[in-house]
Amino acid sequence: MTLPVTNAAENGGLRPDVLRARRIVVKVGSSSLTTAVGGLDSDRVDALVDVLSRTRSGGTEIVLVSSGAIAAGLAPLGLAERPADLAGQQAAACVGQGLLVARYTASFARYGLRVGQVLLTADDIGRRAQYRNAYRALTKVLSMGAVPIVNENDTVATSEIRFGDNDRLAALVSHLVRADLLVLLSDIDGLYDGDPRRPGAQRLTDVYGQQDLASVELGGAGTSGVGTGGMKTKVEAARIATGAGVPVVLTAARHAADALAGRETGTLFHRTGDRNSDHLLWLEHASSPRGTVQLTADAVHALVQGRGALPATGVTRVAGQFVAGDPVELLDEEGHVVARGLASLAFQELSLLRGRSGREVVHQDDLVLLPAAARAAAALPAQLRRAVNVRVLPAREFASRDAGGPGI
């Protein structure tokens, strides 16, 4: 698929993707909200809110995804640094989140704007009903003129149900609210071809796809001590968003005004795909399977070819504990994961019906194919692949999605 590429150089230095945007998700990292000695920096919060409020007053809707709960909770709890353990991080987030939103509430009030707190876990947008609810609530808040402030629900986000980082959360929220643009604000003014502290490191102004990233070195978080994912999670977030049709600007928080005005600051990741089906993006990028369902060779074949629903007759083994609607992994006869899907039946029911009932196990609309199946799918003629809407994921992607540390 060839997508029209928009280039700022042909538009008087302004980025058309940004100028066109009527709904923007802005994500700000902890390192851009805290002082050098830790704790929330009111001046930096106010400076960001100045820019966002002006954009909102100009008629563009803003959803703010803000990190900073853990950082804001450190000083009040007498902690000198970010706790290493999950419980410690959750305690800090629990204290800090209230302070963070209180600070935003006061800051936006200077412009007569209201804010609304939205705390999400991956589970909240993984199920179709919750996904729709989250969409409805967020768009309602926007239509009433308020600014939703989103963060991960850190105190309940165990490793099973967490997004993992707010960069990825912001990419999924962009898709959820059907944003026209995602702006990632950090302490660094864009993506560099290597460690930005290295003399001679060059900033990339435009990224058109994975090929532009082949020789880029992606490092971890900066020296602030409060950032988490570093450039890896931002580039991953950009890949998720652009693949779903949302362009991404990555720049420093101090350049937020330029970025939102469409001026050429930071790095623009051009969109590489079109908006795809709502909950499938979550299945691809954030779901944690609750069980496994092993299939016969025939069932795998039918799956890859997109031949309708998957019946229980094609199931040989079931493991785990899941209820209808939970994400499960579908395995081939050798135990390779061939797909992820949302189970139509609960574990107990499927265990009884496997091998002998035509009842649907996973609906075709609730399914994404993973590398093993993708290899088989890739062998299908392109025309057939399009006809059955087979979604092929690169192997690298599945591996990176499953790599997660213990912290928030």
Ligand SMILES: Nc1ncnc2c1ncn2[C@@H]1O[C@H](COP(=O)(O)OP(=O)(O)O)[C@@H](O)[C@H]1O
């Ligand atoms: N190739 C790169 N280009 C830009 N920054 C990089 C790169 N590799 C690593 N980094 C580091 O990533 C940091 C930003 O990530 P992080 O500290 O997690 O910020 P945030 O709190 O905004 O999420 C930068 O300060 C920079 O030191």
Ligand SMILES: N[C@@H](CCC(=O)OP(=O)(O)O)C(=O)O
């Ligand atoms: N949810 C956590 C932030 C997690 C995170 O991704 O932080 P950051 O790398 O600063 O964007 C918090 O509010 O502290």
